[in-house]
Amino acid sequence: MNRWIKTVQALTLAIAVYFSVGATGAGARFENLGHRLMCTCGCAELLGECNHVGCPESTRQRNELAAAIAAGKSDSEILVWFSDKYGRSVQASPRTQGFELIAWIAPFAVFAAGLLGTILLVRRWMHPVEGLSGGVPVPLTKASERGHEI
């Protein structure tokens, strides 16, 4: 068992190292940041994907992004710079801090709560309280097991 765990750990580490290599390159950063910013022309597209006809904003914004990366600014500095210039709505998704963190947590919290509730419900329905929904579990027959009605 220990050998298996070590193998899995080594594989996980290898994958993590592999994926992190090159992630800090200028091209990758441009791609990454371009998908965290919105085009501000009103087309509701991501800056990295904005390709609608005759967009008056995206080319300039892309140039600004490329210049900021070339100037050696960090990702967070670039995002703050864009927010200061174009407003908070230029960032394509809520931040992972402060009040906006709730936006990210709520869906998973609801899913987790729902999952827990469903599991508890299944357990409860499998062991119903005597007299409430009564009934003795019926042994499975081959036909009911398959669920076919042919």
Next chain:
Amino acid sequence: MASFGSFALLVALVLAGYNLLAGVLALRLRVIGPVDSLLPEQLGETARRAGVAVFVPVTAAAVALLWAAFTNDFSITYIMEHTNRELPGPYKFAALWSGQEGSLLLWAWLLATYGFVLRLTHKVDVRLYAYASTILAGIQTFFLAVLCFAAPPFALYTGIIPADGNGLNPLLQYPEMVIHPPMLYLGYVGFSVPFSFALGALIMRYPGEKWIRVTRIWTMVTWLFLTCGIFLGMHWAYAVLGWGGYWGWDPVENASFMPWLTGTAFLHSVMMQEKKGMMKSWNVWLIFSTFLLTLLGTLLTRAGLVSSVHAFAQSSIGTWFVVFMIIVLAVCIAAYVINRDHLKSEHQLTSAVSRESSFLFNNLVLLTSCFVILWGTLFPILSEWVEGSKVTVGAPFYNRVAIPIGLFLLFLTGVGPILPWRGTSYQSIRRNFVLPVVALWMTAIACLVAGVRPWKDGSFSPGNFYALVAFALVAAVTTAILTEFLRGAGVISQQTGRNLFGSLWLLTRRNTRRYGGYLVHIGVVIVVVGLAGSAFNRSEEKEMGLNDKMTFGPYILEEIGATQDSNRNYNSEYALLNVYRNGVKRFQMAPEKRVYVVNGQPQTMVAIHSVPAWDLYVVYEGVNPENGQPIIKAFLNPLVGWIWVGVAVMALGTIVALVPNLIPAREPGATGGEF
């Protein structure tokens, strides 16, 4: 014509109001009055007839508005704002739903049509239909009141009547806009009917589950319309907006998707009630939520609560909708609290690994998806209240949150059908799951070998990763469903000696609900293939002079000329491109850019060449003002065509599921999965 239309709407309002009040009184008298009194019966019948009659004046009003559009009656503000003299006939027809007042009239007309059919078929179950008809009359009264007092479509233009109208929004001048909104509205409005049946059955404490069967058929028809409406909207966005995509997580798109998700959850969980008498309260609330979400969708579209590219028809009727939603919610809660003992269910599961529990998880995932979308749509409003600035909740949020949940749902799409009712054994699981699991891993490996890898340019790419997982799951789910078909057909073939296709046909005809449902699942799988392909979209832009070439993917595009054309509605410029593959000229494309005469608005007409593997999608962006060279933008969008094929299969499956069985199915409790 304006006076006639306004008068028709007032007559309709009076009739609907009478239907509501007389209906409520008749139902109340039936409960508290003398048993042998004929008054409730007669009063109820007059209410029903008034409800049937509503169809006539609402239809007259709709026809009056169309007549005004076709005769260029610019004395009516709506006609002046949404049409012009040179607008082609089909788009004058589409003008009915291109603005707020017209689309509310369309809603009222569709509701009157549904009500007309429902009230004429009342003999199926007179009492249940009387309740449903009265509730429907309440909804109808609301919409007619909005039309008469808040958003009148026949309001007269003040001042000197202009010689020509403003014309229709160019984005709406596309053939699908003649079909997409009515389809979507048929879905939206249609959910009023199952809602009315569910609420009526709850209030009257309907004995048995017959109302569920009546409601299920209405829900399926409605769900089919909503599905087609949503996908037609996607295709319209793809073909018209010129950005190469089809779904932008726009609030209004989200608004149409939410009732679809809850409606889908209802169609699954309702089987638990039919077969096991379980989840009665849950089902009632699912259909209540679905109806409330359709109202919320209309509110979002019309009231401008959230910023959207669907800014065709915003106004201040939001307050009307908010008040109506509060009333509907209050009625639902009151009816539930008073009658909740009637919904007590026989909850019992034999096994945690069974069809029943798969439906529970299916509902969990569908409703979580609905919550995610609702949360993402409304969070900008919430953030503005709390922080004072509006936060954008765009595609990155939905991609991170909704896609993993969607993939889990895809997994259940395959697992659900191969789990039997009541329970299963280890041997059964092994027998049913071996082939799908083998297909999953083989596809994953094949994808990795073929270049579908979860990294791009040396860094992890969530899009590629999700695409890989989606393709692997698609293979597993398809194998699971096809195995079910083949297993059943094999048994029939042995029994009857028919060939495979004959056996498959007979199998489906014997249990249309079950195998129609499987077809819908196959359709979903095909759609997912198309969606997963978007991870590999690419594009290229180039200025192309005469005879210039662009090498793009497997194609070479050669510009052979740019030309102009004009008619009385618009002037257009387009580029002519020869497309070569393997050195051979295959076809010609003519992407176009139009400028509408009446309002000077530009519009793109994308040229699309679709093959199963990809779409070649070419946009003419106009000419570079500095050198006069045409600018061409080309996209290679893999597998997009699969989305439209998948929708067709989903529609086919739904239609199959609506067809009665060749041989009546066994009593509930013994059958397999159905839709």
